Amino acid sequence: xxxxxxxxxxxxxxxxxxxxxxxxxxxxxxxxxxxxxxxxxxxxxxxxxxxxxxxxxxxxxxxxxxxxxxxxxxxxxxxxxxxxxxxxxxxxxxxxxxxxxxxxxxxxxxxxxxxxxxxxxxxxxxxxxxxxxxxxxxxxxxxxxxxxxxxxxxxxxxxxxxxxxxxxxxxxxxxxxxxxxxxxxxxxxxxxxxxxxxxxxxxxxxxxxxxxxxxxxxxxxxxxxxxxxxxxxxxxxxxxxxxxxxxxxxxxxxxxxxxxxxxxxxxxxxxxxxxxxxxxxxxxxxxxxxxxxxxxxxxxxxxxxxxxxxxxxxxxxxxxxxxxxxxxxxxxxxxxxxxxxxxxxxxxxxxxxxxxxxxxxxxxxxxxxxxxxxxxxxxxxxxxxxxxxxxxxxxxxxxxxxxxxxxxxxxxxxxxxxxxxxxxxxxxxxxxxxxxxxxxxxxxxxxxxxxxxxxxxxxxxxxxxxxxxxxxxxxxxxxxxxxxxxxxxxxxxxxxxxxxxxxxxxxxxxxxxxxxxxxxxxxxxxxxxxxxxxxxxxxxxxxxxxxxxxxxxxxxxxx
Numbered sequence: 001x002x003x004x005x006x007x008x009x010x011x012x013x014x015x016x017x018x019x020x021x022x023x024x025x026x027x028x029x030x031x032x033x034x035x036x037x038x039x040x041x042x043x044x045x046x047x048x049x050x051x052x053x054x055x056x057x058x059x060x061x062x063x064x065x066x067x068x069x070x071x072x073x074x075x076x077x078x079x080x081x082x083x084x085x086x087x088x089x090x091x092x093x094x095x096x097x098x099x100x101x102x103x104x105x106x107x108x109x110x111x112x113x114x115x116x117x118x119x120x121x122x123x124x125x126x127x128x129x130x131x132x133x134x135x136x137x138x139x140x141x142x143x144x145x146x147x148x149x150x151x152x153x154x155x156x157x158x159x160x161x162x163x164x165x166x167x168x169x170x171x172x173x174x175x176x177x178x179x180x181x182x183x184x185x186x187x188x189x190x191x192x193x194x195x196x197x198x199x200x201x202x203x204x205x206x207x208x209x210x211x212x213x214x215x216x217x218x219x220x221x222x223x224x225x226x227x228x229x230x231x232x233x234x235x236x237x238x239x240x241x242x243x244x245x246x247x248x249x250x251x252x253x254x255x256x257x258x259x260x261x262x263x264x265x266x267x268x269x270x271x272x273x274x275x276x277x278x279x280x281x282x283x284x285x286x287x288x289x290x291x292x293x294x295x296x297x298x299x300x301x302x303x304x305x306x307x308x309x310x311x312x313x314x315x316x317x318x319x320x321x322x323x324x325x326x327x328x329x330x331x332x333x334x335x336x337x338x339x340x341x342x343x344x345x346x347x348x349x350x351x352x353x354x355x356x357x358x359x360x361x362x363x364x365x366x367x368x369x370x371x372x373x374x375x376x377x378x379x380x381x382x383x384x385x386x387x388x389x390x391x392x393x394x395x396x397x398x399x400x401x402x403x404x405x406x407x408x409x410x411x412x413x414x415x416x417x418x419x420x421x422x423x424x425x426x427x428x429x430x431x432x433x434x435x436x437x438x439x440x441x442x443x444x445x446x447x448x449x450x451x452x453x454x455x456x457x458x459x460x461x462x463x464x465x466x467x468x469x470x471x472x473x474x475x476x477x478x479x480x481x482x483x484x485x486x487x488x489x490x491x492x493x494x495x496x497x498x499x500x501x502x503x504x505x506x507x508x509x510x511x512x513x514x515x516x517x518x519x520x521x522x523x524x525x526x527x528x529x530x531x532x533x534x535x536x537x538x539x540x541x542x543x544x545x546x547x548x549x550x551x552x553x554x555x556x557x558x559x
Contacts, residue, residue, distance in 0.1 A: 001051075001094045005478035006105050009053065010098060012476050014062045019135040022046070022481045028054040028067040028104075032076040037120035040085055041130040042137040043108035044118035045148075047345045047396075048480050050132065052077075052091075055103035066101030077106055086121045087111060113343045116148045125149075131398060143317040144398045147339060155314040156216040156357040159205050160228055163213050165195075167228075172221045172263065173198070180366060202359045215314060216360040219264050220367070226261045231322045232314075234260045234271050234305070238278055238327040256327075264309055265367060272302050275325060275332075295407045296332055297383035300392070303376045304334045304403050310361050310370055311401070313338025318399075332405040339398040346394045347447045350377050381451065390437055391451045410436050414492065421493045425470050430455065431463050435472060438486040443476065445483050501526075501534055506543065514547070514554040 001009075009023065019025050022043075026033045036052070043050030054073060057065045067073055074093050081089035092107040111118050117140060120128035129140040177197060181190050189200045195211055198204045203217030218225050219232065226233055238256035240248045247253055256278060260271045281292040308323045318337040326333040340346070342354025355361050364370045381391050388409050395402040415436045422435070430453040437452055438444055444452075449460040464484055467473045474487045499507070501524050508523055509515050515523070520531035535555050538544040544555040 001092070001105055001107055001479060003094065003096050006094050006096050006103065007098065008475075008478050009051065009105065009481075010056065010064070010103060013053065013056065016476075017061055019058070020477070020481070021132055021135055022048060022050040022477070023053055024050065024135070024137075025053045025056045025058050025062060027057040027059075027065055028073055029057070029065050031068055032073050036077065036080055037084065037123075037128070038130045038137040040081055040089060040091075040108060041118050041120055041128065042132040044085070044089055044111045045116055045130070045140075046132045047110060047347065049108050049110040051481065052106040052108065053103070054106070055098075055101060064099050064101045064103060067104055070095055070102045070104055073104055081108075084121050086119055086125075087115050089118065117145060141399065146315070146317060147313070147398060152358070153313075153315065153341075153356050155316075156214065156219075156360040157202055157205070158215050159207050159212040160215055160218050161207055161212055162228055163218055163222070165198075165204060165211055165213065167223055168203070168213055168217065168221045169223050169263065172265070173203070176221065176363075176367065177201075201363075203363075214359065216357065216363055219360065220363045222263050224261070225263060229319060231320050234267060234308075234323045234325060236260070236271065236275060236278075236325045236327070240329070242328050242330045264364065265369065268302065268305050268309065268369065271305050271325070272298070275301060275327070278327065293387075296389070296405050297387045300380045300383040300387075300405065301332075303380045303383075304392070304405075306364070306370050307376045308334050308336035308401075308403075310364055311338075311341065311356055312336040314357060314360075321400075330407060332407070334403045336401050337399070339396045339401055346396050349394065350381070350451070381454075385454070390440070391448075406440070408440065415439070418490075418492050422472065422488070425472070427467075427470075428463070431467055434464070434467065435486070435488070438473060438484070439490045443483040443485050444473075502538060502543075505534060505538060509544065509555065509557055514556045516554045 013019070013023060013025060024039050024043075026036075039050070039052055043052075055064060055067045056062045074095075077091060077093075081091050089108060089111070092109075094105040094107070096103055117125070117129040117131075119125050119130075122128070125145060126142070127139065129145055130137045131140050131144060173194075177190065177194075180187065180201075184190065190197055195204070198217070199206065199211070202214055203221065204211050204213050206212075213222065218228065222228075236256065236258040237254055240246050240252075240255055244253075248255060258274060260267055260274070262270065276294060276298055279295040281294055305325075312318075312323060315338075321337040323337070324333075324335045326335070338356070340349065341356040342352075344352045344354045361370065370376060384391055384405070388411055390406050390408075390410055393404040393406075395404075410433060418439065419432050419435065422432075427435075433452060434444060434449055437448075444464075446457055446460045446464065449455070449464055450457060453460070455463075464473070468475055468484070472486070472488045473484045476483045476485055504523060505515060505520060508519070515535070517528060517531050517535065520526075520535060521528055524531065524534070526534075535544065539546050539555065542558065545558040547554050547556055
């Protein structure tokens with residue numbers, strides 16, 4: 001961080017009068033604040049890290065009060081980070097004098113995924129690991145710590161000891177094995193008895209002398225998997241408005257409330273068909289044919305459902321949680337238990353690929369439910385772009401992963417009318433799309449711009465800076481913490497009504513002080529008698545006042 005970036009960061013915090021999810025403010029006027037380990041742990045575990053900003057007082061509207069002893073502060077933070085945090089952290093310090101007071105910024109880098117979670121050693125892993133939640137730090141739950149420490153999960157290979165092979169659907173199994181033998185005619189592992197083949201495919205496993213289904217095998221091929229795991233299902237809730245609190249005119253909380261069960265292939269099909277049927281449709285007439293266009297693309301919805309099933313956490317911590325689909329008037333949310341796995345983050349999930357449930361994913365791939373090539377996210381993005389909708393939004397909350405589709409068309413007539421006021425500016429179509437996006441959302445980042453426009457980071461940065469230069473957006477934060485907000489008004493420009501002849505006369509008088517009959521004729525391009533009539537009408541209404549006689553008559557505004 002440069003000194004200029006530090007000053008921009010201070011200005012941004014003061015303008016918002018609030019901490020950020022990646023910036024925590026401490027006064028430090030009377031010495032090094034206590035419990036800094038919470039922020040060090042939370043930022044080290046946070047995607048992108050964060051900044052501790054010392055010398056501003058939150059209780060005084062983030063005014064600059066300066067740190068008491070900058071040298072000692074740096075020494076004590078360095079000792080805490082290197083000696084008492086696991087793994088050891090290497091904070092970077094930037095010190096500057098602003099308004100005569102010393103301000104210190106401490107940058108905390110995100111640690112590698114295989115080192116998380118960072119924790120405070122004296123408190124131990126169970127009590128000393130923290131996570132950033134909004135602009136606060138909170139202690140990680142036991143499940144969140146487990147999520148970092150578990151390595152490659154094996155839950156989908158676990159045997160379901162209460163079940164037997166009779167609980168599997170023989171028709172589904174025969175179809176699956178036949179498909180494999182057809183596509184892999186030389187695969188020796190598909191030879192032998194059915195039981196041995198199913199064991200090699202990890203559909204079942206040996207429990208002493210008995211052969212028991214694995215979790216993956218039961219979920220994919222079970223007659224009724226929910227007999228053993230009631231919550232491994234999908235629920236669908238349709239709300240009346242844009243919040244859960246809004247009720248229908250009859251006072252009901254939900255417009256619709258459904259649950260879907262069965263083996264995974266059936267589960268996906270039934271959920272997809274039902275949710276698509278509840279969507280609003282727009283009619284498109286093409287010649288003599290009518291085509292219904294759903295609120296959300298079918299392809300995007302199916303990928304979202306399949307991904308939620310394939311990537312959810314099946315550990316014992318969250319087997320009591322189910323996948324939820326919630327439809328609001330303005331959006332569709334898909335929530336699945338468990339956050340992102342491995343080296344995948346919200347920022348890189350289009351490029352990186354890490355599989356939590358290896359065996360289940362392989363079966364779903366063989367059944368052509370997923371491709372297992374990291375293409376699901378890209379498929380969703382392409383489907384949303386083709387429908388002229390904004391890209392899905394992703395949130396990793398560690399204990400759950402949220403995907404949100406918005407149903408407002410980006411380039412609608414209102415958006416185009418709003419954009420027309422900037423027609424004289426040198427903007428390309430990608431920048432115009434980003435402006436419309438910002439009109440609907442609080443901010444946009446470089447990664448969101450890339451996802452919206454399908455460009456690389458360099459082009460996204462250049463085009464965002466171009467929007468800053470023409471004063472349509474403004475930058476918040478610096479470096480990897482940069483985001484952008486709309487500076488232009490999000491409201492449609494007021495359209496001026498065509499002026500009546502009376503309004504034109506009054507505007508002329510306001511500008512010139514008075515008007516006579518001849519000037520009125522020229523202004524309105526009317527005959528003298530028409531001008532005289534209009535002037536007398538305004539005089540009679542008390543809007544204008546007559547002065548002078550005959551050839552010297554003129555009309556002014558009354559005092």
